[in-house]
Amino acid sequence: MHRALVASLVTLLTFTAAPARAVTLEQAMADPDWIGAPVEHAYWSVDGRSLYYHLKQKGSSIRDLHRVDLASGSDAIVDPQAMANADGPDAAFDRTRTRAAFVRNGDVFIRELANGRLVQVTRTPQPKHSPQFSADGRALQYRSGTEWFSYDIVAGVSGPAALVKAEKDPDAKKPDDLGELQLRYFSTLRTVKTDREAQKKHGEDFAKGDPTRAPLPFYIGDDVKIEATSLSPDGRSLLVVTSPKGHDAGKTGKLQRFVTESGYEEQEDERTRVGRNDPAPQSLLLLDLVRHEQHKLALDDLPGIHDDPLKAVREENEKLKRERGLDTKADKKDDASAGKDKKKEDKKDDATKTRAVRIVADAEDGGGGGIAWSEDGKALAIQIRAIDNKDRWIASVDFDRAKLVNQHRLTDPAWINWNFNEFGWEKDNRTLWYVSEETGYAQLYAKVPGGKANALTSGKFEVSSPVQSADGQWFYLRANAEAPYAYDAYRVATGGGKLERVTALKAVQDFALSPDGRQLAVLHSSAYVPAQLAVLGAEGGAAPRDLTDTRTPEYKAKTWLDPAIVQVPSTHTKQPIYAKFYKPKDFDASKKYPAVLFVHGAGYTQNVHSGWPYYFREQMFHTLLTEHGYVVLDMDYRASEGYGRDWRTAIYRDMGHPELEDLIDGVAWLAKNASADPQRVGLYGGSYGGFMTLMALFRAPDVFKAGAALRPVTDWTQYNHEYTSNILNDPQLDPIAYERSSPIEFADGLKGALLIAHGMIDNNVLFEDSVRLNQKLIELHKDNYEVAAYPMERHGFVHADSWLDEYKRIYKLFETNLK
Known part of the structure; x- marks a missing residue:
């Protein structure tokens, strides 16, 4: 056996016994109860x-x-x-x-x-x-x-x-021709029918005027399903969100469990793949509970509702199909035989077609997440999103005409952010507030319907979670105004003015305004302190009073290596790439160090911040790597949250490419500023980070020598609809985007060492992803890779044994290939 490999394995076996380390690998991957639970x-x-x-x-x-x-x-x-x-x-x-x-x-x-x-x-x-x-x-x-x-x-x-029934009105049934004949023949039948109808109307009129009676039912038809409802505070109106009954959700696969209590294999349904079927389109029905009337709220007047934002994408894909000789007769819609009249008719249809919409995505359990009433019940606003992901409207309701009136349209050629969409009514019951990315950064706005919007905040930072004080004088919100990585609570007057900083903690995760508006409770953290609870005056200026410290004595006794937040120059954008940098305590600039890049998951999330990270185990692992002579970089590549709209949408129809450019810039920065050896660079990450690990090893094999792809997406056509269709559109419409974004398309580029680790009952990124890539690598005759399967783990591992096994393998991968 090679001497260097023997040394690496000896190091691995003694990894948990080194006395000077902040934490052992076994402890870092143990149940986090030893740290203390976050509030x-x-x-x-x-x-x-x-x-x-x-x-x-x-x-x-x-x-x-x-x-x-x-x-x-x-x-x-x-x-x-x-x-x-x-x-x-x-x-x-x-x-x-x-x-x-x-x-x-x-x-x-x-x-x-x-x-x-x-x-x-x-x-x-x-x-x-x-x-x-x-x-x-x-x-x-x-x-x-x-x-x-x-x-x-x-x-x-x-x-x-209110009583709303997704049924046909039993009294609305009209007689057929035979029944009509009987009524014409027999006057007694006509008398009985007239009396019955009179009794019904009398009963309904009497019930309307009797406050002790249950309300009369509304019958909205048996062809719809009730998705959500929202009652006006004045009790006069009910908004009902419906979708077509029996909408086909698309084909689903079966997830197989092998380790079970029963001893037999068990199955559960998997989620629908992207593009197998769009979400059910939704419609709006306004019920007048006083007059007992129902009105459909048409979408026809929303600006852009008849546009085709994907026309250019469709044409690009059709052109490629023709170039590849894949077009069929059905695809040749411009064939001369179609005739000029057909072209005119198609153009007319496109101009009148209404795009399908949904009333936001968070209307769970029948709640109206995209519905906001004023406190007096006289004003109603609804947030509406196009299913093609390119538009978001906030519309008010004209009750007299039963019509939607657009108040704000946010449109994006890439996709509308799934965050930063809060809205509501101010305490005056007439002013609408909302958060919008229209300037490129999420900011807070207010407007009286029909009037001009007033920007309450502005700048190159993000605001979220606005809460109005009980007296209506202030909006409190969370923002990273100081720096992209520093989040605090701020406030701004409802009429506009200076954005006032309330906390100076740099890592406020959440806040709650007291009922009287005088105090603010905050959940805050730091790099090595999980979320704790504190309270301070709502006007700010004073140090918060800490109410909890849930850390264990064992954990508090540890000494940690705080990562430095650095700005890596980008060769492709004007903005720097923010990153966390870990280096050995005894760093010697005259030496050359192996380097590891960590790639966070989710794509659109932020890991470079001052607070307790979601990846707290990985943070401890990075400390361990520095103690073994590595330098580590953790980057918020393009697609990450916290840096504005352009940073987020840089990956539209091109996942894995801008991010890889940023990772390569990170390697260059390490070589220049951290004595990293550019010939000894590895990387790892889970989920989206696993996807990016594959893209790096497949598309930049001369830069990255080893990588661990954990629960990775290997083919975006196999992922879910809600996430993927935003960024890549549907695979049937835009196969170009999927082809250029799926690692399996680039697998032939693998040169370095690859570890694939995946939970076998993962119901997010399905285990099939790794199995399919494994087959592809077999067919490509690649042999410098291994697959580790975890029978009892889903997407986020929960068992300490699995965590430890996985990270032992990752450490061994780096020691074997980078040392």
């Missing part, structure tokens, strides 16, 4: 005197609910007895702020703020959602599934606010 889902009590948060139990996935009393600082777990008087998250307040309502354990409660009295409104097994007070404060409205209920606070009576 999760913090929220205020409705009186603003306490804060609640969730914390995972040690050795279990169970989360305990904690309550911190701000006056005394005491922190206690809410046990079953105390739960009876606990508040729930996302409380809704009435307009006088004398009552608050919330959902706890699936049931609805009301808290009287003057005396603290708690009233349980429901006690049923069906979960409830979306509590809101009526505009006059006399009732509490809430939802179960897509059905809305109203609870009369004074009378203590609860009942349906």
Whole structure:
């Protein structure tokens, strides 16, 4: 055996025993309970005197609910007895702020703020959602599934606010020709029919005027499915989102489980592949609950709704098909035999065709994620997205004419961001606010419908999660205004003005404004401190008061190597590429070091920031690599979040190419600034990072000598629709984009050493991806690769044994090929 390899293996075997290291590999990959769980889902009590948060139990996935009393600082777990008087998250307040309502354990409660009295409104097994007070404060409205209920606070009576049935109206059936003949023959039948109809109308009219009666049902037809509903606070209107019943979701495969409790193989359905079928188009129906009328809200007047934004893409692909001799008679639509009349007719159809839309993607469990009512119920705004991903509209509703009125259109030749789409109504019930990327960066705007928009924030940074204070004077939001990697809470006056910094923590993950608007609770972290809870004055200027420190003594005793955030010059863009750089404590510029690049997953996420990383295990692994003589670079390549629209969409129809250019720039930076040996460079990453590892090894084999592709996408035609169609369109329409973006197309370029590791029950990036690539490499006669399969892991590994096995293999790969 080669002496260098023997030395590497000896190093590997003693890896967990070196006394001077910050952490061993076994500890880094162990259950993170040894670190201490991060604080999760913090929220205020409705009186603003306490804060609640969730914390995972040690050795279990169970989360305990904690309550911190701000006056005394005491922190206690809410046990079953105390739960009876606990508040729930996302409380809704009435307009006088004398009552608050919330959902706890699936049931609805009301808290009287003057005396603290708690009233349980429901006690049923069906979960409830979306509590809101009526505009006059006399009732509490809430939802179960897509059905809305109203609870009369004074009378203590609860009942349906509306009855909507996806059925045909049983009384709307018209008689056939035989029935009409009978009515013409027999006057007695006509009398009975007239009397029956009169009784029905009398009953309906009487029921409308009797507030103690259940509402009359609306029949919206048996050809639709109710996707979401939203009730106006004044109780006068209900918006219903529908889709065609029986919409074909597309063919799904079967995911196979081999290690099971039963001892037999088991199967579950996989998700639909991209382009196998588009999501169901949605339509809008406005129900007038007072007049008992229903109106369809047509989309025809939305600007751009009749455009064909993919026309040039379609023509490019059709041209390539003809050049390759793949076009068929059916493809030759411009054939002379079609005639001029046919061309005119096609052009006319294109001009009148309405694009399919959805009412945003987060309308889960019958909720209206893209629907916003003003507090008085007199104004309604709806967010609408084109299924082709190129347009987002925010439209208000003209109730008198039952029409949509466009208030803002955001269009993008690449794709509309799935983040930064918040919107709503200000406390004045007449001003619409929204977040838009129209300048290239997500910023906050406000406008009175029909008027001109006012930019409340501006700059080359991103804002998100706007929350208006109870008095309507301020918007609080999260932004990276100081630097792309530093996130803090800020505020801006609702009328516009200076963006004021509230926190100076550089790593605020989330915040919650107290009910009275005077305090701000923040979840904040740092590179080696998981999220903790703190509180400070809402006006800022003072240091926050820390309420938690969940780290274990063992973890706090460790000394860590803080990564430096550096700016890598780009050879392809004016913007630098932000990256985390790790180097040995005893770094010697006169030496040459092997280098490793880490490639984060998800594509559109941000890993170069000042806070606790999602990849905390990998961060510890990078420290270990530096202790073994490596330099490590972790880059926010193009496609990453936090750097604006152009950085995000650089990969449109071209995944894997701009990012690879950035990684190669990272190698050049390491060689120039960190004494890295450009002949000894490896990389690794999971999911999108695994995809990029493959692209690097296949397309730049002379730059990267070894790589570990973890749970990688190998062929984008096999991934899901929601993510992939945004970036690459549909594979049937745009095969060019898939061909240039799928690693399996470039597999013949592999020269270096490759490790493929994949969970066999991964229901995100399917295990089939790695199996198919394995077959391709077999056919290409490649032999410098291995595949590690994990029978009990999904996309994100959860078992410490699997983590350790995977990272032992990664370390061995680098030691064997880069040392």
